[in-house]
Amino acid sequence: MSGQVAESATLTKKDFVSDQEVRWCPGCGDYSILSQIQKVLPELGVPKERYAFVSGIGCSSRFPYYMNTYGFHTIHGRAAAVATGLKTARPDLSVWVITGDGDGLSIGGNHLIHAIRRNIDLKIVLFNNRIYGLTKGQFSPTSEVGKITKSTPYGSIEEPFNPVFLALACNATFVARTIDREPKHMQQVLRRAAEHKGVAFVEVLQNCSVFNDGAFENITDKKVKKEQQLLLEHGRPMRFGPGGEKGIRMRDLTPEVVTLGEGGIAEDDLLVHDEAAPEPTLALLLARLGFPVYPTPIGVLRAVDSMPYDRAVHEKIAEIQKSAGPVGDAAMQELLSGRATWDVE
Amino acid sequence: MSGQVAESATLTKKDFVSDQEVRWCPGCGDYSILSQIQKVLPELGVPKERYAFVSGIGCSSRFPYYMNTYGFHTIHGRAAAVATGLKTARPDLSVWVITGDGDGLSIGGNHLIHAIRRNIDLKIVLFNNRIYGLTKGQFSPTSEVGKITKSTPYGSIEEPFNPVFLALACNATFVARTIDREPKHMQQVLRRAAEHKGVAFVEVLQNCSVFNDGAFENITDKKVKKEQQLLLEHGRPMRFGPGGEKGIRMRDLTPEVVTLGEGGIAEDDLLVHDEAAPEPTLALLLARLGFPVYPTPIGVLRAVDSMPYDRAVHEKIAEIQKSAGPVGDAAMQELLSGRATWDVE
Amino acid sequence: MTQTVQPLESVTIRFAGDSGDGMQLTGTQFTNASAIAGNDVATFPDYPAEIRAPAGTLAGVSGFQVNFGSVDIHTPGDELDALVAMNPAGLKANLDILKPNGVIVLNTAAFKAANVAKAGYTEDPRGDGSLDAFQVVEVDMNKLAAAAVSDMGLNSSVVGRTKNMLALGLMCWLYERPLEPTIDWITRKFASKGELAEANIRVLKAGHSYGETAEIFHSRFRVEPAKLSTGTYRSITGNQAVALGAVAASARSGRPLFLGSYPITPASDILHELAAHKRFGVVTFQAEDEIAGVCSSIGAAYGGSLAITTTSGPGMALKSEALGLAVKAELPLVIVNVQRGGPSTGLPTKTEQSDLFQAVLGRNGDTPIPVIAARSPSDCFDAMYEACGIALEYMMPVILLTDGYLANGAEPWLIPNFGELPQLATHVWKDADTFHQCKRDADTLARPWGLPGTPGMEHRIGGLETDIETGNVAYGGPNHQEMTDLRHERVARIARSYAPTEIDGPGRGGLLIVSWGSTYGSVRAAIESSRGDGIDVGHVHLRHLSPLPRDLGEILSGFDTVLVPEMNMGQLAFLLQATYPVRVKRLNRVEGRPFKRSEILAAIREHSGEER
């Protein structure tokens, strides 16, 4: 987000809670995401009125109604496109896109990849529950092969998208992943996303308690999470496991799970996370790790600097305006007249 | 392409030339692509009537009219979606998608990435001229930053897509790149694409002589091509340069241009191409190489086996039909009746 | 003990509770039991757009209304004879449509102070006199359910979820419905979870026994079987009927069925239903969006499938560009639009008829497409079958309009004999020697369907204008005029094949009602009532919205007043006025529900005095 920092020191979570009853199912992971965003926003030093939440259609996309900020619940799949216009017209706002795996990756896939490619300074939070919730349980572009749903009674045969992987292929300047059940981690990631200048793409693994309950259990469950989550920290070697006894090492171009101490493996042998690497090679490698062979990377995969689109647009305009001189009635008249005129008397 | 091989031994290029006058500009790279495809098809052992060419809208998309095969010139951006339906309904056909950088990556981006993700057995040939030709010269999603076009009189500020990189992020099972000016190479690549079972994505660097002349000069020009093109060959070390004296070596995760012999570097030190690697790591790395730091990889970046979507669909149907018994009037009557009926007398 | 049994002609009841209370399922089972008992039925499922809006609130109320009778039933009923309220919100949301002295069965377990407040009551309605005009029956459904399964050792949340079966059992007792269909269904549904099956069945029976033993009702009610035509029936919803119509048309035309679709309420169930019919060679493709849905179908049609695509209003809007391609390329295709409340996302779970303009006129260019509409849930089968037939016979896209009410509503369906369904001819061309893409059928002007894969018939089609003789791309003006005229003529000719328009009632005279789509039932019901009152009016119900029937103009001119009731702002009325020299009266209601009989009746009374 851009915009000056105003006197917003006194904002609290409460300021971001709207008067609308929250209408998600009991146990839905969306509640946690709402709560974390409401907690993080007051800390960012942005005046409340500068926030605008734009969403598409889906359970997740009801989000803006619950935020006491400016909000626009648009149409299915188009949040990124609407937000692109809003942010390009109004770079002073902090514009957040709330979308689902269906909204953002199925019908809205094109707008998403183009918004990321352009590096529009949007904070895109994709609630990935690997299902269409609002339409009552069809498979989505992130559903796993073999998934039985209302529209795939014999099991899905489609290879799913990996959202962070796809975002990286669009040259995303900020890519992260977090989990509905990990409030602290989510807050950290959201804060980082908010502070990034340029597009920030955040995938949140979100449980749909009604149509896809337990979809992420194998990595989020308390009992396995230490084994199954690889917490990324910039500049730190990649360790995981209950006591941090495991790690990731590279063998040529293939990452490998190793146990520290075994076969003489020391921390120095491990891959070190570098979210700021100019090339996305490491981030791409990380994006592909996951259950069952690897732990699933959680945290910021990539964060690099690049001029946001919306700022570039307005800098160019300002530059031209500066050199062309003030725009007044005379300039307008000149514009209307064009180059070649003649008089009739 | 699938389908049995019929007696098509006698087919020649001429059989694939339609009676329509070709209406591209003089010097357009599209002519070469047309010619190479017309040369390759007769060699594939597929009966002529099994070929169907589906395109969107653009100069490139006029392609089907010039092929004496079945052809469908659809609407802007939707070729991949139309072809998906055709191939899924008719796996016996060899279905080719002809698209442009605007048609396939701008308006049609979503259908393209989903077709690739699903591994539908389509042969997708993307004519990348980094411009909108048919609408007379606006920038496209592959145009470079700074490009001055009709719609960007002050230069484009958008980071372009890298088509092969994007395709790889959709888990493409076959990805290749070739050049309008390199007929032999293009033929090889097209043949490989045709023989691949599953989606084959081929980017052709194509010169638009009217609106973007010379866009690829810096890698395709005779004078520089040996320096600037990295010809990929499966299982072979990556060498390039007029006498093959240069090569690509990995330094941790970063590829590096080296000169053989210098500093004791031998062929063994070079990266060896492996198009069949189960993980796309190498292909992703290659996809990102290019002017001015690296030579541009040309050839097959990735080719791995995976069940095509259309085949999976029909195998499932066949399996169910086998176990459920023949479908006749009785089965239809059962279907209409459903589970619970009652009689009124 | 013995209770009296009171005979009734028809009854309307509604189950209402939280979105999580299983009301849709309960209502469906009660409907099936009623149908199997031989009644005619009509249903109205009515649920919120959220999956589970906050428990206990008005926003979260899910309702299922069913009207069943020994007479012809045309609508789900204007007013309720009985309301089953699983919680205070379910009561509050529906009290205004309960008849005076109607029955309220309420679950006392849900009338805790907190629930009462959540429903927006300041006081418990059971104590504030607001229910005095009704017969209130208080039942602690949770307790009775728990008792019925007390020895099974189930956890309490599982037990809680069976309470809808208690309500169902009780209502089945009250209206003498058989339990067997529900028991069968439970057994099938929980086949792999024997414990759940047993629990549900026990609670169902407990509800029934409770009616029998506890002296809570003064009498039971009997609704004799309706005098339906003889034959074998099933209960069917509009969405199911559309799906079956497509499979049947595929079988009868010999063209494999392909559905390219993107889920959207209230159309998704067609996709779900067809996805299960792989045995019949059905290919379903869940596309990435509606555009890919229709485009994949266009591709499949090009390849020789009977191709269809299903959607609702907003999705239909997205398909409009591609429909132009189907028109230009002359490919057979059926587009089903299950209409819902608009504009924009609007009221996604509520019914409306406001996409008629879009269907008939909503495309760029001069791009006519035939439009037909279904009138009842079971009629969706016939309408779909006919739509497929027109598409194949005329080689063009056809739009079928249904709506949310038809899609989810159920009624008894006299199962057709598959073998007697008319064969559907196609224009698949086999002979390469005589093939030319512009050689048209003299009657329908359809072009031949030259399928890829056929040796010697290679040709190209596309969205650019083409020469009328050669099929090659052609930009000439006179040719474009001829092609445009041809496209109009091709559609216009369809009307030649319509049966003469049926007029219910007098063929000329004072008032004529013209209706289309799902208003059929309400209009029929109102006209029957008005005839009872001695007011006879004519009624034409249109299946074909475009092209309109050739004899319609003359029919309209035979009446002094034409009244068009629609669940929109007057779209058919507009089309009629544009087409015929007639001015029509409009009755428009967009309240997300079918017309009430009484609303139409009032309009009949008003306008039948208008003879000049």
Next chain:
Amino acid sequence: MTQTVQPLESVTIRFAGDSGDGMQLTGTQFTNASAIAGNDVATFPDYPAEIRAPAGTLAGVSGFQVNFGSVDIHTPGDELDALVAMNPAGLKANLDILKPNGVIVLNTAAFKAANVAKAGYTEDPRGDGSLDAFQVVEVDMNKLAAAAVSDMGLNSSVVGRTKNMLALGLMCWLYERPLEPTIDWITRKFASKGELAEANIRVLKAGHSYGETAEIFHSRFRVEPAKLSTGTYRSITGNQAVALGAVAASARSGRPLFLGSYPITPASDILHELAAHKRFGVVTFQAEDEIAGVCSSIGAAYGGSLAITTTSGPGMALKSEALGLAVKAELPLVIVNVQRGGPSTGLPTKTEQSDLFQAVLGRNGDTPIPVIAARSPSDCFDAMYEACGIALEYMMPVILLTDGYLANGAEPWLIPNFGELPQLATHVWKDADTFHQCKRDADTLARPWGLPGTPGMEHRIGGLETDIETGNVAYGGPNHQEMTDLRHERVARIARSYAPTEIDGPGRGGLLIVSWGSTYGSVRAAIESSRGDGIDVGHVHLRHLSPLPRDLGEILSGFDTVLVPEMNMGQLAFLLQATYPVRVKRLNRVEGRPFKRSEILAAIREHSGEER
């Protein structure tokens, strides 16, 4: 030598050649020279959909027709006084509209046997008698051009590309047009390529001198300046005028201009034009598709911009879903549809008026949107300015229809005084204390425009139905009815502000012609002719297609016959009949070009005998 000079009232000439021959540019320069010479002008650029169709073929012919005169010029002319044929195909493609005894100037260098054959001639037309009825002037343009620059050492392909300047110079001589405007333009265009500038200027002058010195014409022609209103003029195309209208409306409303658009013929030039106006704070966003084009504009409108989106038919179809959102969310937005031939991709470079249905009725739900249309290239400025004004005043999307003919056609424009353009008011709300999103303006019923970034006015909007009082999501039936009624009333009220409808000619009587959009010119021309013949008919030209003017019904009822000429199959005719108790006569022509005066004249003659 001296030639005679023959005075003429108006002249129509056409430049025709290969797509690569620069005919559009040549025609444009001739037009500008004519305008600067004080004539009224109308132009008709007519080019193929391919960038460079095969050289020498009929498919590759690009034409530019211009009609200029000392009298009011309304159309580009039915028939040609002179045809400049740069090659045999250019000759063949246009001979049928050349007047008997008309002038043909042809480039002999292009009449090689191969070219003659490519054009589809079996014999050189110069020898087969087919040109006998015309005055043929043969000029070896290539040779003359080469001679003019022989000492410059240019390569021959560069020289070849100057031959259009030879033709231009020659025609300027023949019609006494000044060369200066063209010389100025060449100088600017090739500012950085001095050699090219010089070559082009030399060849242009060589053409002029050739006319002067070679005895090829019997006389020159003089067309005196037209009696236009006094003031300063420029030549302007419809696309330019739309762009300027938008910038002016932005300046006069104080809202920054945002254009989200995707290129499409014939609308792309509006994007090109606006992309150049960053100085005026204009933000142009070339979106990934038309949906993103309109959605980004919706986002910008939400953020407080004067947002517009520009497209043509197929792109318009793609935008229809999002337009529903703009209606529901009540955001100001102007959608410009530069119509072209349909259906589907159709005739991308040809004009048509067949998107009227789509504009007025082509959306899901009951979703009214005001629609206005421009009638001439320069009128696009006023129409766009008005569209922006309505959008801002009523807080709703507005559709502006132009077409391919208006978009590319040029005419003299009396440049308005910027300071005198009406100020455009907006509903931007500043005061948080009094803000409520549902508090409507009593007159327009517009909601306040509460811009993000304003402290204390945080609120949510969206595409679901909302409560009329609170603005919260609401699924209730009666509320939906009220909101639907409100949306209709909001649009209906716009008609209150229209000036009384102007009737050209008698206010009642026999025949009334009702036209809209670009047919204006042809109808005016025909009516002027018919008046000359003593047949006086009334003429109403509609700027507002929806809502229609309140006084239109009465006007229509005052005539015996209403004739509606349209470049479509009768779309306005249909809307009029639907709205008023009137039956209209249709004159429909879809040939990818404007009506000829003669076509309308014939219809006037036919129908003016129809008084009853």
